Amino acid sequence: MSASAAAEAFKVAFGHEPTVVSSAPGRVNLIGEHTDYNGGQVLPIAIGQRTWVAMARAPEGESSAVSQGQPTGRFSVAAERAAGGWWDYVHGTLRELRALGVPIDDVRLAVSSDLPIGAGLSSSAALEVATALAAVVTARDRVLDRWDDLALAAHRAEAQFVGVACGVMDQTVCTYAAAGHALRIWCDTGRREHVRFDRAVLVFDTATPRDLRSSRFNERRAECTVAFEALRRVDPSLSALADASASLLAEVTLPEEITRRARHVITESQRVSAFAIALESGGSLGPLLLSSHESLRTDFECSTPELDWVVEEAMRWPGIEGARLTGAGWGGCALVVGNEDDLRDLAEPLVDRFAARWKRSPRAWLTFAEDGADIDYAQERGSRAQVGL
Numbered sequence: 301m302s303a304s305a306a307a308e309a310f311k312v313a314f315g316h317e318p319t320v321v322s323s324a325p326g327r328v329n330l331i332g333e334h335t336d337y338n339g340g341q342v343l344p345i346a347i348g349q350r351t352w353v354a355m356a357r358a359p360e361g362e363s364s365a366v367s368q369g370q371p372t373g374r375f376s377v378a379a380e381r382a383a384g385g386w387w388d389y390v391h392g393t394l395r396e397l398r399a400l401g402v403p404i405d406d407v408r409l410a411v412s413s414d415l416p417i418g419a420g421l422s423s424s425a426a427l428e429v430a431t432a433l434a435a436v437v438t439a440r441d442r443v444l445d446r447w448d449d450l451a452l453a454a455h456r457a458e459a460q461f462v463g464v465a466c467g468v469m470d471q472t473v474c475t476y477a478a479a480g481h482a483l484r485i486w487c488d489t490g491r492r493e494h495v496r497f498d499r500a501v502l503v504f505d506t507a508t509p510r511d512l513r514s515s516r517f518n519e520r521r522a523e524c525t526v527a528f529e530a531l532r533r534v535d536p537s538l539s540a541l542a543d544a545s546a547s548l549l550a551e552v553t554l555p556e557e558i559t560r561r562a563r564h565v566i567t568e569s570q571r572v573s574a575f576a577i578a579l580e581s582g583g584s585l586g587p588l589l590l591s592s593h594e595s596l597r598t599d600f601e602c603s604t605p606e607l608d609w610v611v612e613e614a615m616r617w618p619g620i621e622g623a624r625l626t627g628a629g630w631g632g633c634a635l636v637v638g639n640e641d642d643l644r645d646l647a648e649p650l651v652d653r654f655a656a657r658w659k660r661s662p663r664a665w666l667t668f669a670e671d672g673a674d675i676d677y678a679q680e681r682g683s684r685a686q687v688g689l
Contacts, residue, residue, distance in 0.1 A: 301518045303676035304414070306352035310410035310492045314635065317679075318354035318410070324429035324474045324673040326421035328481055328503055328635055329626050331592050332572040334600055336362040336467025338524050339488035339540020343576060344469060345497060345669035346477030351426040353415040357435040358406040363389050367411035374545045377406055382461055389424050392461030394412050394433045396453035397439075409628030416663070419505045420627020424462075425470035428454035429673050447629045448490070450673075451475040473633045477672035484576055495576055497669050500640040502647060504614075505663045506654070508631035517628050518617040520561060520600065527562035530554055542569035555602075564599035568592060585637055590615075591620030602629030606658055610634040613653060617646045638667070 325346035325376040332342035365387040373387025481494040528541040597603040618640025
């Protein structure tokens with residue numbers, strides 16, 4: 301897939317050239333799962349797989365979105381409700397940009413992507429960020445002062461319009477990622493720091509799709525809110541669940557499952573700090589990855605038998621440091637970290653063994669830390685820097 305594929309799809313669908321083609325990557329979160337919406341830290345990288353959006357203005361009331369293999373979405377940017385289709389992510393993003401003053405009305409757009417949908421690699425955030433960037437160029441007005449506004453508009457589209465109560469991690473890394481680096485994000489303040497990460501990661505897609513709108517994601521977020529409110533009654537100065545300590549959690553009487561949800565968030569945010577230190581010092585990453593997976597499996601209960609199997613099988617292979625599920629869980633992907641040659645050697649046999657065991661066709665590929673959102677083509681502006689954000 302490429303920018304030219306999106307541009308060609310646009311021309312076939314609408315009979316004219318797009319004004320702009322933009323793109324945004326998927327992401328793999330190295331560590332820090334379910335901490336972003338709890339005010340904690342995360343450490344994702346952007347991956348090589350991307351989503352491209354080709355866009356141009358449309359006649360009033362004729363917004364159309366096309367994507368290969370998906371139904372055509374038709375909507376009005378002024379409409380206030382989601383339709384339940386994939387284009388809700390586009391619709392919601394455009395609405396949020398209008399609320400920020402971007403003079404964008406109805407548009408035509410075509411989407412091309414090599415990101416698997418529902419695999420936990422942030423395909424929705426990539427679509428939102430690429431849409432937002434294309435819309436700013438299409439509007440022909442430098443109306444946003446910061447890239448932060450673009451990322452936050454994309455986040456609000458998913459959290460408020462689509463209805464997935466996610467944190468800010470996905471849209472932030474899709475926007476700000478840099479090749480050769482992980483992006484450490486303090487989700488309570490929005491502080492960001494690039495951390496050198498030039499290693500390979502094996503991504504293993506279990507081919508177990510999930511839709512966060514129908515998964516237990518929102519249920520887990522509500523459970524975390526219950527825990528935070530209980531802890532705040534003991535310590536009113538507490539600003540986020542991830543900032544709580546194990547000793548504070550021990551002072552509060554909560555249902556057992558709520559305690560486990562909070563324990564995961566608290567310990568996972570601490571693991572992010574330890575992971576960043578290990579990257580800088582050359583320390584071991586494996587125990588932190590395995591500890592994260594075990595916490596997600598037992599305390600947050602968002603793993604699956606397939607993901608557990610991948611982690612266990614990968615750890616039997618020589619040269620492998622650690623593995624864990626990545627993304628929200630309930631299906632999707634695992635990541636494996638280790639010696640690059642050993643990761644390459646592992647990919648094919650792990651796919652074959654998984655297919656034999658689970659009767660599904662998984663995928664596995666090596667990825668490195670890649671760049672964030674960019675403008676691939678524009679009639680009037682040719683690069684991300686020229687947008688003026």
